[in-house]
Amino acid sequence: MIKYNTIILIIIALFLSSCDKGLEPPEAVQPATLNINIDFINDWPKRDSIYGLRVVAFKLPPSDNLISEILSGNAQYKDLNNEYNVNYKNIQFTYEELPIELKYIVVAWQYDSLITEQRAIGVYNNSNKNEPSSIKLINSDTVNINIEVDWNDFPPQPF
Amino acid sequence: MISRHNLFNTLILFLLLTYTTVLADVKGVIVDNESNEPIIGANISVLGTLIGDITDRKGNFHIKSSKDSLLIEIQYAGYEKKSIFVSSLNPVKIELKRLTYHSNELIVSANKKTESIQNVPISVSLIKSEDFSTRNITSIDYALQYVPGVEVNQDNVSIRGSSGFSFGIGTRTIFLQDGFPLLSADNNDIKFDIIPILLIDRVEIIKGAGSALYGTSALGGVINVLTAKPSFNPMLRARLYSGLYDSPKYEQWNWSDKSLIDKGLDLAYSQKFGDYGIMGSASMFSRDSYKRYDKLERLSMFLKQLYDFSEKTNVELAINYSTSKTDDWVYWNSLDSALIPPTGTDESIAITSNKLAVSSSLKHILNESSFMNIRLGLFNTYFSNMLAIDNIEYRESTGNTYFFETQYSNSLNDENSLITGIESRINQVSSFTYGDNIQTILGAYAQLENKSISNLIATIGIRTDKELLDTIDTKFQYSPKIGLNYTLSEDITLRSSYGRGFRTASLAERFASVQFQGFNVIANPELKSEISQSLELGLSYDIINSTDYLKLDISSFYNRYDDLIEPTFENNSQAVIKFMNIIEAEISGIEIDMTFKTEENFTLKSSLTYLNPKNIVENKDLKYRSNYLWYSSINYKLLPFEVQLDYRYKSKYNEIDDRLGLTIEGRDLIENHEIKIDAHILDISFSVYSDIFDTKTKFTMNMKNALNYYYLEMVGNLAPIRFLNFQIESEL
Numbered sequence: 001m002i003k004y005n006t007i008i009l010i011i012i013a014l015f016l017s018s019c020d021k022g023l024e025p026p027e028a029v030q031p032a033t034l035n036i037n038i039d040f041i042n043d044w045p046k047r048d049s050i051y052g053l054r055v056v057a058f059k060l061p062p063s064d065n066l067i068s069e070i071l072s073g074n075a076q077y078k079d080l081n082n083e084y085n086v087n088y089k090n091i092q093f094t095y096e097e098l099p100i101e102l103k104y105i106v107v108a109w110q111y112d113s114l115i116t117e118q119r120a121i122g123v124y125n126n127s128n129k130n131e132p133s134s135i136k137l138i139n140s141d142t143v144n145i146n147i148e149v150d151w152n153d154f155p156p157q158p159f
Numbered sequence: 160m161i162s163r164h165n166l167f168n169t170l171i172l173f174l175l176l177t178y179t180t181v182l183a184d185v186k187g188v189i190v191d192n193e194s195n196e197p198i199i200g201a202n203i204s205v206l207g208t209l210i211g212d213i214t215d216r217k218g219n220f221h222i223k224s225s226k227d228s229l230l231i232e233i234q235y236a237g238y239e240k241k242s243i244f245v246s247s248l249n250p251v252k253i254e255l256k257r258l259t260y261h262s263n264e265l266i267v268s269a270n271k272k273t274e275s276i277q278n279v280p281i282s283v284s285l286i287k288s289e290d291f292s293t294r295n296i297t298s299i300d301y302a303l304q305y306v307p308g309v310e311v312n313q314d315n316v317s318i319r320g321s322s323g324f325s326f327g328i329g330t331r332t333i334f335l336q337d338g339f340p341l342l343s344a345d346n347n348d349i350k351f352d353i354i355p356i357l358l359i360d361r362v363e364i365i366k367g368a369g370s371a372l373y374g375t376s377a378l379g380g381v382i383n384v385l386t387a388k389p390s391f392n393p394m395l396r397a398r399l400y401s402g403l404y405d406s407p408k409y410e411q412w413n414w415s416d417k418s419l420i421d422k423g424l425d426l427a428y429s430q431k432f433g434d435y436g437i438m439g440s441a442s443m444f445s446r447d448s449y450k451r452y453d454k455l456e457r458l459s460m461f462l463k464q465l466y467d468f469s470e471k472t473n474v475e476l477a478i479n480y481s482t483s484k485t486d487d488w489v490y491w492n493s494l495d496s497a498l499i500p501p502t503g504t505d506e507s508i509a510i511t512s513n514k515l516a517v518s519s520s521l522k523h524i525l526n527e528s529s530f531m532n533i534r535l536g537l538f539n540t541y542f543s544n545m546l547a548i549d550n551i552e553y554r555e556s557t558g559n560t561y562f563f564e565t566q567y568s569n570s571l572n573d574e575n576s577l578i579t580g581i582e583s584r585i586n587q588v589s590s591f592t593y594g595d596n597i598q599t600i601l602g603a604y605a606q607l608e609n610k611s612i613s614n615l616i617a618t619i620g621i622r623t624d625k626e627l628l629d630t631i632d633t634k635f636q637y638s639p640k641i642g643l644n645y646t647l648s649e650d651i652t653l654r655s656s657y658g659r660g661f662r663t664a665s666l667a668e669r670f671a672s673v674q675f676q677g678f679n680v681i682a683n684p685e686l687k688s689e690i691s692q693s694l695e696l697g698l699s700y701d702i703i704n705s706t707d708y709l710k711l712d713i714s715s716f717y718n719r720y721d722d723l724i725e726p727t728f729e730n731n732s733q734a735v736i737k738f739m740n741i742i743e744a745e746i747s748g749i750e751i752d753m754t755f756k757t758e759e760n761f762t763l764k765s766s767l768t769y770l771n772p773k774n775i776v777e778n779k780d781l782k783y784r785s786n787y788l789w790y791s792s793i794n795y796k797l798l799p800f801e802v803q804l805d806y807r808y809k810s811k812y813n814e815i816d817d818r819l820g821l822t823i824e825g826r827d828l829i830e831n832h833e834i835k836i837d838a839h840i841l842d843i844s845f846s847v848y849s850d851i852f853d854t855k856t857k858f859t860m861n862m863k864n865a866l867n868y869y870y871l872e873m874v875g876n877l878a879p880i881r882f883l884n885f886q887i888e889s890e891l
Contacts, residue, residue, distance in 0.1 A: 022869035023836055023877065025411040025495045 030140030032100070034093040037144065038107055038122065042151040044085050045111070052110035053080040054118075055091050055147075057102045061132075062158040066108065066118050080107075095137055103134040104158070107149050120157050122149035129155050183224040187251035189214050189233060198255060201235035206242070208470035209522055212431075213390045216855050216890065221391030223433060224470060268363065268383065270606065270618065271338075271372055271578055272568060278616055280642025280656040281369075281695060282714050282750070284309075286362040288387070293794075293803050293844050295400060295861040295884050297423055297444060299362065299384065300351045305790055305805060306364050307752045307766030312783065312873050314348055318366050319716060320746045320772045321379020321691070323783035324873055325726050329665045329738075331689070333369070333376040335383040337477065339518040342376060343540040344558030344586035345593050347665035349382075350540065353481045353514050355440040355461035357396050357427035360387040367693035367716065368660030371620045371640035374582060374602045378660040378691045379718075386463065386477070389429035389436035395891040398425040402884025404449040405867060412498045412877075419447040421882070436465035449880050450488055451499045452506045457483040471524035479516040484509050487544060489675070490875030493830035497877045501677075501830075508552075512542040518562075529569040536562040548591065551674050556590035558666075574611040578620075580604050586666060593670045594682075599627040600663060606640070618642035626663045630684035636661045652699040660691040664724055668738040677828050680736045681729070687740050690721040712752040720744040725782075728818040734828050744781050746772045760796035765789075780813040783873075801846040811835040815874055829875040838870040838878065856889040 036055055044050070056077040062069050069075040080089050107122035124147050126133045132155075137143060189198045197218025204211035205224060211231075212220040222229065222245075232242045238255040245251050268274075276283055284306045296302045300311050310317040314327030321331045327348040334341050334349040341350055362384050369377035401422035407413050427440035439462045446455040459481040467473045487508050491497045500506065518536035525531055543555040566580035586598040606620030620640045626633040642656040664686035671680045695716045702709040723742035729735040752766040768788040772781040780786075789808040794801070812835055819832040846859040860883070867881040 021408070022839070023494065023497075023834065023871070024869065025409050025497065 027139060029096055029098060032095045032098055032137035032139065032141035033143070034095070034102070034105075034135070034137060035142060035144045036091050036093070036105070036124075037146045038080070038089045038091070038149060039146065040087040040089070040149045040151065042153075044151055047084050049111050050082055050084060050109070051113060051117075052108075052115075053082060053089075054078065054108045054110070055080060055093075056106050056108055057093055058104035058106075059100065059102060061104050065116065067116060077108075098141075099136060099138045101134055101136045104132050105135070105145070105147065106132075106155075106158070107147055119154065121151070121154050122147045123155040125155075129153075183222070183227050183229055183247045185222045185224070185229060185231075185245050185247050185251065187220055187245065187253055188218045189220065189235075189253050189255060190218055191238075192254035192256050198235055198238065201233055201238075201255070203231050203233050205470065206230045206232055207524070207527065209473045209524065210467055210470050211388075213388060215390060215392035215394065217392075219392055221431075223391075226470075268338075268385070270608075271566060271580075272576075277646075277652050277699065278644055280616070280618055280644045280654045281658070282308075282366040282697060282712075282716075284364040284366070284752075286364070288359050288361065291356055291359065292398075292857060292886075292888055293801065293846060293859065293861075294805065294842065295402075295844070295859060295863075295886050296356065297400075297421075298351045298356070299354050299382075300349075302362065303364070303382070304807065305792070307790060308366060308750050308768040308788060309364060310785065310788065310809065313876070314351075316349065316382065317784070318364070318380035319718065319748060319750070319768065320770045320781065320784045321718070321720075323725070323781060325724075325738075328667050328671075328726075329662065329724060330376060331378040331662055331691075332380045332382055333373050335373075335381065336479070336516070337386055337475075337518070337520070338383065338534060338564075339477075339516070339536045339538075340376070340560070340562060340584065341479075341516060341538055342560070343514075343538070344560040344598075344666065345540070345556045345588045345590055346558075346667040347376065347586075347662075350481070350514050352444075352457055352459055352483060353479045353516060354384055355386065355427065355459070355479070356442065357398060357425045358386050358429065358438055358440050358461060358463075360385045366714075367656065367695055367718065368638075368658040368691045370624075370636070370638035370660040371622045371658055372578075372604055372606065374604075374622065374624050374638075375584070375600055375626075375636075375661060375663045375688075378662040378689055378720075387429065387438070389431045389438050389465065391431045393430040393891075394428065396425075396427045396889070398886060398888040399423075400884055400886035402861070402882050404447075404879075405881035405883070407449075407498065407880060408867065408869075411495050414451050414496075414499050417447075419449055421446045421448070421884075431465075434467040438463040438465075448486075448488075449498060449882075450491075450877070452486045452504065453488040455483060455485040457481065457485075472522070474519065474521045476519045477517070479514070481512075481514045483512050485512070486510075487675075490829050491831075491877065494834060508544050508546060510542055510544050510554075513540070515539045528571070529567065531568075532564075532566040534562065534564040534566075536560075538562070554592045554673055554675065556588065556592050556667075558590070559585075559587045561585040561587070574609060576608045578604075578606045578608075588666045588670075592673045593667050594672075596628075596666050596670055598663070598666055601625050601627070614646040616642075616644040618644075624661070626688070630669065631686070633663075633688070636688060650701045650703070654695070654697040654699070656693070656695050658693045660693065662689045662724075664688065664738070668724055671738070678734050678736055680726075680738075683737050683739060686724060686738060687722050689723050689740070692719045693717075706758045708754075708756045710754045712750075714750045714752075716746075716748055716750070718746045720746070728816070728821075734818075734821055741776070742781070743775050744773060745775055746770055746781070746784075760798075762794040763792070765791040774814075782814045782816055783812050784814075785809045785812060799848040801844075801848070803844040803846075805840075805842040805844075807838065807840045809838040811837050819874055832874050834871065834874075836870050839866065839868050840870070840878075841865045841868075854889045854891050856887065859886040859888070860884070861886065 058075045105124035108118045109121045201214045316332045365381040369381045404419040423444040425442045429438035442459040444457045463477040516538045521533045538560040546553040564582040570576045582602045584600045602624040604622035609617045622638045624636040638659040640658040645653045697714040700711045722740040727739045748770040750768045755763040772784040787810040792805045794803045819829045821828045844861045849856045863882040872878040
């Protein structure tokens with residue numbers, strides 16, 4: 001007699017081994033957060049010259065003036081509070097179009113009433129402040145970075 | 160004008176004639192010779208006549224005849240065939256002897272005559288009526304998905320890779336009900352919903368080119384639905400079912416907070432009164448669907464009347480009707496939102512569709528050796544998307560197919576038999592979408608069967624057809640067939656066959672001018688007929704011992720296709736589709752089909768089909784074909800319980816049409832069209848039989864796609880997700 005119990009077991013094993021979950025939708029987008037801690041060192045310039053402090057994150061290294069880069073979508077910025085002589089500030093950027101690589105993250109100082117009057121005062125870098133570092137964000141990532149602003153020693157200006 | 164008096168006299172005369180012709184009124188019961196249990200569904204036929212009966216659930220039968228003594232033959236699968244003289248003197252009790260093994264003595268009509276499946280030289284698969292109940296089959300197309308070598312891609316039936324995907328238009332498998340073709344005149348597509356599920360006796364699936372007997376559309380095979388016959392014992396059957404879809408595993412696909420339910424009710428009745436028999440059924444079906452914009456409401460009705468003018472002449476008249484309203488789902492928005500239609504789809508549009516088939520047949524035994532069958536039928540179809548006529552996406556079509564066939568069969572002598580026939584099919588279309596056109600196809604066929612060599616059945620046949628159409632000068636089609644069936648031993652049967660098939664282009668493929676959901680279909684009146692040639696070698700091997708039965712059927716096949724019609728993109732920048740004769744293809748393969756049964760009511764079936772579908776013009780695989788189909792089922796009955804597992808595996812398509820991803824107005828025509836995936840589908844059924852209220856009642860819980868495995872049934876179409884169904888079926 002044919003051992004049909006064995007056949008059943010083989011078939012059931014094949015059922016189970018041959019199955020997985022099948023198709024699945026692309027993973028739902030979970031925004032990534034870039035948390036930037038900024039330390040200011042040395043003496044601040046005069047209070048009336050602080051028209052604005054901003055952090056600007058560039059997808060590609062900047063090649064034009066800051067306003068153009070923001071308008072073209074290459075850069076995203078956020079204002080820091082202007083509290084004078086406060087040497088630690090923090091700000092978050094949130095990204096939904098992921099993954100994204102940010103190749104130049106800078107703290108900018110608007111030193112005049114004209115918005116075009118900006119100066120790079122701190123750049124995200126791993127070791128050498130003259131060599132900006134890039135950072136890559138993926139789904140649901142939270143990345144903390146530090147930028148040091150030395151009021152006496154600004155990094156190379158991009159424009 | 161006939162007066163009321165004359166009408167009354169005629170009626171009286173008719174009743175007297177009917178009454179006086181009945182001399183024998185034979186009643187009896189068929190039982191198992193060991194258990195004395197009644198045998199339900201045994202077929203009793205009076206030899207040399209067209210009359211007979213089928214035993215009811217108590218094993219009873221009832222035959223009326225003009226003779227006082229009848230030679231009847233009783234047949235039932237698993238029992239010895241028995242012939243016996245009976246008369247009306249006393250109710251007769253007939254005992255049938257169970258065979259020592261589970262016989263596979265199945266009867267088919269693949270050659271336009273009933274014969275044992277072992278004697279047919281081509282591969283034939285059967286779906287039996289009980290399969291519809293256990294699997295909660297609500298439409299024939301779902302039942303076909305379990306048949307070895309058959310794939311159903313939405314409305315396209317593909318037998319051994321014969322069809323890819325063409326929105327259901329231009330089927331390469333002819334679909335028949337009791338021998339009548341039920342293909343629409345315009346699209347030449349199959350209308351599955353018109354078939355009365357509860358009154359089906361069996362469905363035969365003939366694999367390979369079959370135009371030598373069936374003419375156009377039998378390019379890849381034949382599906383013939385055979386309805387049951389009424390008995391003197393009334394049959395009243397009802398089926399009520401309702402089920403709900405599981406929630407999708409992924410939140411992105413979850414589009415509804417409500418329970419999504421499919422439900423339906425089927426009722427059927429049949430009975431024979433003297434020489435008159437009647438069968439009727441009604442079905443209602445409502446589908447919420449697991450997809451948004453895929454609802455369906457359907458009502459189907461069926462009525463069949465039979466009248467025996469004499470023991471040698473009978474007539475049948477069948478009417479099928481179905482009306483439905485369905486959403487116009489075509490493809491998904493994207494894989495990320497796979498269960499909703501593309502953004503911007505007007506979801507208020509619904510397709511209204513009506514179908515009416517009227518078919519009649521006259522069967523007459525001319526003498527001891529010859530038999531004639533005349534068939535006449537009409538199939539009317541209508542659909543519209545109910546938009547304003549000036550809307551660019553307005554679609555509407557009315558089609559009528561008029562069918563006529565005369566078949567003559569003659570047993571020339573003990574060794575030879577002949578079947579000949581003539582046939583005409585007229586497709587008349589009056590359509591906003593396809594224009595006003597008439598297509599006529601005339602055919603004549605002859606087939607000779609010879610048994611002069613011991614253990615060998617040789618069949619040779621030829622058919623010629625001519626299509627008449629204004630726009631194209633068509634050639635005669637000559638479709639020969641040769642078949643050999645050799646019984647090597649009691650256990651082994653060998654078969655080989657060659658056949659040719661053809662399909663005339665449908666009026667829709669030739670004259671379509673329509674826009675829908677991003678596609679723009681244009682006409683091509685010059686389309687030629689598709690041609691196929693099938694070659695098959697097969698072996699059937701029965702291994703039998705006292706308790707178990709194993710049947711193994713192995714087929715190797717080669718099919719050649721020329722001038723295949725495929726929907727083809729006209730250029731690379733727009734979704735303009737034109738049907739064109741562009742493909743030459745070869746499909747070779749092997750099919751292994753195994754059935755194992757035991758005395759303990761355990762059945763295991765498994766089939767593996769390997770296909771090598773090659774487009775020899777482009778030297779790559781044909782589009783939308785799987786290489787492997789593996790279907791298996793386990794059934795175990797421990798009365799009153801029954802459990803069944805069905806597993807299907809289909810390998811992913813190697814080729815699809817890349818241009819379905821055309822970027823039009825900033826988005827892909829079908830987002831994520833490139834996805835390919837294997838299919839694993841497990842269905843589980845659990846049934847309990849009961850005799851409550853003196854009825855035979857079956858409660859079934861059925862889970863389709865139990866593994867909740869997500870796969871594609873076609874590009875941009877996620878297949879049904881897990882569905883849990885409850886069904887009550889009762890027979891009085």
